[in-house]
Amino acid sequence: MLISLIVPCYNEEEAMPLFYKEASRVAAEMKTSHGADFEFIFVDDGSRDGTLRVARELHAQDDRVRYVSFSRNFGKEAGIYAGLQAARGDYVATMDADLQDPPALLPQMLDTLLTGAYDCAATRRTTRKGEPPLRSWFARKFYQIINKMSDTEIVDGARDFRLMSRKMTDAVLSMAEYNRFSKGIFSWVGFKTKWFDYENIERVA
Numbered sequence: 001m002l003i004s005l006i007v008p009c010y011n012e013e014e015a016m017p018l019f020y021k022e023a024s025r026v027a028a029e030m031k032t033s034h035g036a037d038f039e040f041i042f043v044d045d046g047s048r049d050g051t052l053r054v055a056r057e058l059h060a061q062d063d064r065v066r067y068v069s070f071s072r073n074f075g076k077e078a079g080i081y082a083g084l085q086a087a088r089g090d091y092v093a094t095m096d097a098d099l100q101d102p103p104a105l106l107p108q109m110l111d112t113l114l115t116g117a118y119d120c121a122a123t124r125r126t127t128r129k130g131e132p133p134l135r136s137w138f139a140r141k142f143y144q145i146i147n148k149m150s151d152t153e154i155v156d157g158a159r160d161f162r163l164m165s166r167k168m169t170d171a172v173l174s175m176a177e178y179n180r181f182s183k184g185i186f187s188w189v190g191f192k193t194k195w196f197d198y199e200n201i202e203r204v205a
Contacts, residue, residue, distance in 0.1 A: 001034065001035060001036045001037065001090050001091070002036075002037050002038070002039065002088060002089040002091075003027075003030070003036050003037070003039075003090070003091045003092075003093065003106075003110070003163075004038075004039050004041060004083075004087035004088060004089030004091070004092045005038060005041065005095060005103075006083030006086075006087060006092065006093065006094045006095070007019065007040065007041065007043065007095060007096070008043045008076050008094075008097075009042050009043060009044055009051050009055070009079070009097045010044075010045040010047055010051070010076070010079075011049045012047070012049075012051050012054075012097040012098065013049040013050040013051050013053075013054055014205035015097045015098045015099065015203070015204055015205040016042065016051065016054045016055070016058070017054065017058075018099060018204045018205065019097045019098070019204075020040065020062075020065070022099060022103050022104075023038075023040060023103045024062075025103075026103040026104055026106055026107070027064075029107065030110070034107070034114075037064075038064055039064050039065075039087075039088065040062075040064055040066070041066050041067070041087060042058070042065070042066075042067040042097070043067070043068045043070070043079040043080075043082050043083045043086075044067060044068065044069040044070060045073055045075065045078070046070045046071065046074065047073075052067070052069050055069070068082050068083065070082075076160075077179075077180040077181065077182055078180070080094055080160065080180075081182075084172060084173055085173065090166050091110065091113060091163055091164065092163070092164050092166070092169045093106065093109075093161070093162065093163040093164070094160050094161065094162060096159075096160065096161065098203040098204055098205065099201065099203070100159075100200070100201045101159060101161035102201065105123065105161075105196055106163065108121075108196065109162075109163040109196065110163060112194045117192065118191075118192050118194045119164060119167055119191035119192055119193075120162055120163070120165070120186070120191050120192070120194070121162060121163045121193070121194050121196060122158065122162035122163075122193050122194070122195055122196070123162065123195070123196045123198060124158045124159060124195055125200050126198065126199055150184070152188045154183055158183055160182060160183070162186065164191075165191075167191070168189065168191045171191070172185055
């Protein structure tokens, strides 16, 4: 069983080694508990710092690490799509490099998918602690407005952090829109999702 972790990165030079250390710890636990192997796919989204250098260094020391590097900044949505295209796993996760998406949730998320009752285990924040109040207000309004406009439900507080079956991953990849909104696409393809709630976590760097 192979699990792919897709990690879009824009100027994450400081956070990447910390993410890699924590994700590797969880991967070692899941190798023992679930027999799972991992690959880490870092997508450098035209970073201006040493993100690409760090990705190359991690690849040199660990053959589980792969990376994609964009010629310029195309945005997180493009990074997620490129990572999905590169992923070889039976299960595929998307998550941020700054550890706001805790890798420690992955064992529970995998257990959910292994029951066969779900094709996706997704996460949502129960609080926006640490965010500027104005940003939190606009975020809440966005979800209220988008759900009035659209037949596809966009869950308030939903993160890009989710673990998907290969079947769902292939369905998402079949949606080849140029201007992508992944949260909408994840919902639109229609696979059954279990939500995991957690409180907001500060960036590590």
